[in-house]
Structure formats: structure tokens, C-alpha cells
Amino acid sequence: MSEFAGAREIRFQLYDLLDTEALATRARFSGQGRDVYDAVLDTAERVAAEYFAPHTRAADLREPWLEDGKVTLLPEVKAALDAFAAAGFLGAHHDEALGGLQLPWTVTQACLSYFQAANIATTAYPFLTIAAGNLLARFADEAQQRRYLKPMLAGRYFGTMCLSEPQAGSSLSDIKTTARPRDNGSYALRGTKQWISGGEHELAENIVHLVLARTEGAPPGAKGLSLFIVPRYRVNDDGNRGTANDIALVSLLHKMGYRGTVSTILNFGENDRCVAYLIGEPNQGLAYMFQMMNEARIGVGLGAAMLAHAGYLHALDYAKTRLQGRHPGGKDTTAPPVAIVEHADVKRMLLAQKAYAEGAMALCFYAARLVDDEMTAPDEAARQDAGLLLELLTPICKTWPSDYGPRANDLAIQVLGGYGYTRDYPVEQYYRDNRLNPIHEGTNGIQAIDLLGRKAGLEDGRALALLSARIAATCQEAFATQGLTEHARALEHAVATMRQVTETHLRALAAGKRNEALANASLYAEALGHVIVAWMWLRQALVAERRLAAAAPPEADYLRGKRQACRYFFAYELPRVAPLAAILERMEQTCAETSPDWL
């Protein structure tokens, strides 16, 4: 087992929970199987351990810096990204026609999870490049794909997404960057973009920025945004790198965590020589970008889960070796001290971390599987259901892991005590790195409004009904399983509570009371997230119960751990839903009715 991610855990998620090897029966994945997936995971773990993990701390201590006007990074970052590309991870999920391997998204996300746990900041570069590549594969025309996507899949070009501006962060409808048509069908771009991760560096031959901008005469608001390919260097017709494309680095941003990922403010077209190429149709930019954002949101959730997991493994190892104190019931003060993992309060902190991390992993891998099902499930109805459920779950995949992942890291620091607060141990960095995840790719507040305002009522409530039916099916299994019937009852009750709360809010929304109904959206996201993660834990416990009879240690201990973490979640966490639901049900307006003058 590597220090940062449990190989057994990732395989449990993939094979025991999601039956990933069954995907190989589908035409797109024919010829694959568990042997291939295991070999791919082994390579991911190895490249992550050898090239990514070793410089995690060094890159945190040495943020990207400017040298002769150029963004400079530790040389280990480039070596890691070269290894990532050479191993074939950039294009692994793409069509064979594009040079890909047609591996399932579930498997490539599991590979990514190793890299996220090993070094989230260095992983951000390929993370963004893969997301940008997926967008181009779906919406760019053939010539654009040949010119930009092919080199991205080979690791020669990297990608970014450029949405935010200094005055337009969460509110994309206020974007000001403009695109003026030129004679030859391309556009001249002008504007400032902020928080651009990977915005400038010398890691690759070229950087392909995907930029949201407004064409002249476009309607105001989000409906008038178009999406453009804006290369850092223009690309000649023969595919060679041309002249610089008039993109100026205004500033590097200095962050709390993710410090190995260069974050930038960029000025496009200061000299009116920045050429941009429209993707697809004008004014469809936000719809295209959401394709990328949705996928990125699940990836952000998974990253938060993996940082929580890495912190848990470190805290667990520490707690098992650190000797301190005696049991409160012990009278003999000369007795040797016990490992701190023996203390109930330390166990509480470890169980909470395990419950958050592995619950969040289960949620994000479930969503990854829905991506595969949406694309390749044998019948049309199953594909549609997967797509619908994915839409509903995406904001929760973003918010719940990024809310609870940092809480897990906070507990990891607490387990290590004073040592955890020092930079000699990795847990404080996990916390700082993870603290970005509730913020980027759409803040959790925005996600919550999306969830309650748009997704909860999707297709007249069919999405939520579909989710409820799937949870009910798990509960039916649990009712028939000794030891899990109480959990099934509690989960059924929690689902009914949330459906009631949802009804109340949908009625208010339909009556035009949007301000009132959305005032507590964050609480709604947290409560529904808790119900869904409880479901994820019941699914894990069911697998554990089925396997336990035939299992010997250490496997039996691993499965008992699953059962116990499920028990923890139902005893300590699920009961938090009821008070949240009570606040929601009465549509508490304390926050909404507070005058800014009173604060």
C-alpha cells in the first residue's frame, strides 16, 4: 500500500461496490477486463508514488516564481507531467479514433484519484487539460480537434478554463471580455481573466485557453456568452508553433494551498492582436462550458475525498504508533502507556475521517459510473436515467466531499496534536490544499442554489424520484440483512423527510417566492448530501456483510471496518438531517431578513 491511498480501498470501490469489470461486456470496452483495469491502476499508483508524491511538500514550500519574466516551477513538476503523459493517462478514456484507449471513465477517475492523493497541485495541470480536451472532443470541429486536441492528448499542449474576471466570479452573466469578428472567421479577443490555474508556464509547448467572452451585439447576461479557443502561441497551418498571441501575465496569485498550481491573472489582447476561434455556435458558450464544469465538479469532489483519505491514512498510522496516556478506567499509573488509537475520542476522530473520506469516494465513483452508463448502458432508458441522476448528483458530488473533506483533514491535524500543526507532517498541507475545494469550480453556495433551484425539480421531480427509488432498493436489501434493518429504517425515514422538504420548496418556487425558498439552499445541500452519503454507506455495509462469512484477516478486519464506519455514520451523522430539515421546512428567514447595516 502506498502511503497516500489504499489500493484495497480503491479496488473495493471499483469492483466490490460498482462491479466495474462488468463494463467490459459492453461493446465500447470489449477486450478489457479486471486484469487490464488492475494493471492500469498499478501503473497509476506507481507513477503517482515515484513522480508525484516526492515533491508534494517541496512544491508547497516553493511556489511558482517569475524568472526573467517567465513562470518557473520546480523541475520535478515537469518530470511528473511527462511521466503522466508517457504512461498514456491523458487520452485513456477517448475514442480509439482519437488515439485513445476507450477505458471506462470510472477506471480513469480511479487512476486520477491516486494522483490527487499523492499531489493534488501537480495533478491540477493534467486535470484541467483532460477536462478541456473532453470539451474539444465534444464541441470543437474536426480542424480544431486536429490542431489543438491531438497535441493535448499527447501532452504537448496543456489546457485551461477561463471564466472568472475581476468583477465577475460567481456571476458569469457579468463577463465583460469581448470578441470582435475578424475578416477570416476568427475573432479578436480583449479582456481580463482571473484565477486562471495553469494560465502560464513553460511545462508545455503551448497552452490552449478556453475562454468565455461576449461577441459584439450579443444579448446581455449568460445568454450572450460564446466559447473560444485562445492559444498562448498561434499554431501555424503545418502544426508548428507560431508567434505569441498577445496574452500578458498580469500577476501570479499567492494561495493558501494548491501552491504548486500556478494561478494567474491574464490580459488578453492588450495590443489588439489576440486571435480567438469560436467553438460551435455563438451564444452557446455557457452550455458548452458546463459540460466541462460538470465533469470538473465531480473531479473536485473526488480530489477532496482523496485528500481526506490521505490525511486519514496518515492519522491512522500515527495513532497506532504514538504511545500516550492510559485508559480512563485504569488505576495503575505505572502501567505502560497505550497507543492513542486505543482512546475512544481518537477512535471517534478516526471513524469520522474514514466515514467522510470513503463515503465521499463512494459518491464520486458512483457518479463516474453514471458517466459511463449515460454513454454506454445497453438500453436507452438506462442511459437517460443515468444522465438524469448525474445531473441531480453533480452539485452534491462537488459540495459534500469539499465540505466534509476539509473537516476530515481538520480531525487528522487534531489526532496528531502539536505535531499535526507543524510543517514536519503532511496533514496541515492536506487541510490547506483541501480548503480550496469548497471555493473553486463554482462555490458551494452556488452549487446549493443550483441543486435546490434547478435540479431538485428536474423533469417534474423525476430525478429525485429516481434517486429515491434507487435508495429504496438498497433499503429493501438491507431490511433482509441481519444487523442492517435499523439503518434501512432510518434511511427510509430520512429520504421521506427530504422529499417533504423538497415539496415545500418546490411549491414556494412555483409560487414565485424564489428569495425565500433559496435562502437556506446550503442547508438543503448538506442535508440531502448526508442522506445520499448514508445511502453510500449502507451499500458498502451490505457488501461487507455478504463477504464477511468467508473472509479471513486482514480482509475480515477490513470488512468489519466498513461495517463499523457505516454504523458510525448512522449513529452520529445521519441524525443531523432532522434539525437541518426542521429549519428548512419552516423556511427560516433569519439570514435573509438581516439588514447589512446590522452586521
Add this chain to the structure above:
Amino acid sequence: MKILVAIKRTIDANVKIRVKADQTGVETANVKMAMNPFCEIAIEEAVRLREAGTASEVVAVSAGPAHVQETLRTALAMGADRAVHVETEAELQSLGVAKILKAVVEQETPTLVLLGKQAIDDDSSQTGQMLAALMGWPQATFASKIVLAEGEADVTREVDGGLETIRIKLPAVITVDLRLNEPRYASLPNIMKAKKKPIDVKTVDELAVDVAPRLKILKVEEPPKRQAGVKVESVAALVEKLRNEAKVI
């Protein structure tokens, strides 16, 4: 030149080993398995020799139950051209494996056989030497550098006193040591390609080899737990203990 590389499937080097409760062996159920690290080095060397044009074909061979094919696939993904799997459910000891390899060598007629110097599970370090003896071939063990020439090989060996370079005639058996190379990881495209490379399955009966164990395992147990240290009052007491208790000076 054809190179045959023998590989062994062992418990992953990073897994914490647990002894079975009945002390008959170590726990392997649900334990992550991998290619013996020294065998990876042997495969890597063979593939490099083929990439350099010195060798024309690399054949990986392993013996054991069906699962062994997963490890052979790893060898194929690292670059071996094809594989031979000698299937058996029987317990295999070094001599049995050496006899199986002898039968495969006689069928394949390689110019060179590469093996890891030892396997990380039983640490026997016997199979390569036994194979050389059974074949009547020269052997060079613990290689940290291999230079092949026409009909002979110069092999640098890691010995207790440092390095020793010997020249042996081919065909020969060479077992490889840690510093020979750094094995590559299997890239994803090569993992997919390996699925299509052939694995020739034979049985021990077909090869007419007697693999019956000659050794009996009496008991497997964990190494003794390290005892707590003691503080000594003076240098004299330390010297006294080193001399009379530890008997190291």
C-alpha cells in the same frame, strides 16, 4: 538471439506479510500480488537488449496456477514478446521450478536465460543456479552489468568484497541484482497491447517433469519482536555488555 526470462508471482513488496494462524505459511487470500521485483529487473534488461538490437525475441515464462497469467501479462506489457505459462496447482520448490525451466529451455532453445537473483517471498536464491547445473550451462549470478558479445557475455557481479567481472560462454544462465537497471512501468497503451500477445499454456505433465517437493516446511512464524532497550550507567558498563552479553567486541 532469443532471451528467456523466468518470472515469479509474489506478494506485493509493499504488503505487510501475515503468518497463517496454523503456521503452515503466510496469508495470501485477498492479498495484493505482483511480479517479484528482481524478476522485473530481469524483464527490463531483456527488453532493453531487444530494443538495442542485441536480442531478437523476449519470452517470459512462469509456473503456477491460473493467476500467474496476470503476472505474465505484466511482463508482456513491459515489452516481452510472448509468454509461456506452465500450469500447475502443486506446491513448487526451487528444484521443481528449475526442472520446469529446463524443459522449457529445451523446447525454446534460448541463447540466454535471465532470472531474478532471488524471490522476495522465500529468499531462496537457488533456482537460477539449479537450472544452470541441470543444463550444464555456465552461470553468472547477482549481475549488476551485462555486456553481450558473439558467443560470450561479460557480467559484472555484486560480491561481498565489491564487484567482480567474469566472462562466460553462451548459452548461459544469468541472475540479476538490484542495481542492474530501473524497471519501467507498463504504459496504458502497452497494457492494452499485451492483451493481444500470446500466452502458450503447458502443463507439468506435458513437460514430463517431477516437481514433487523435496523439502518439508515444519513451521512458519513471525520474526521475534524486538526487545526494549536498557539504559546503561557508564561507558564501562556499555563496554562490558557489548563484550559479554552481545559478544560483539
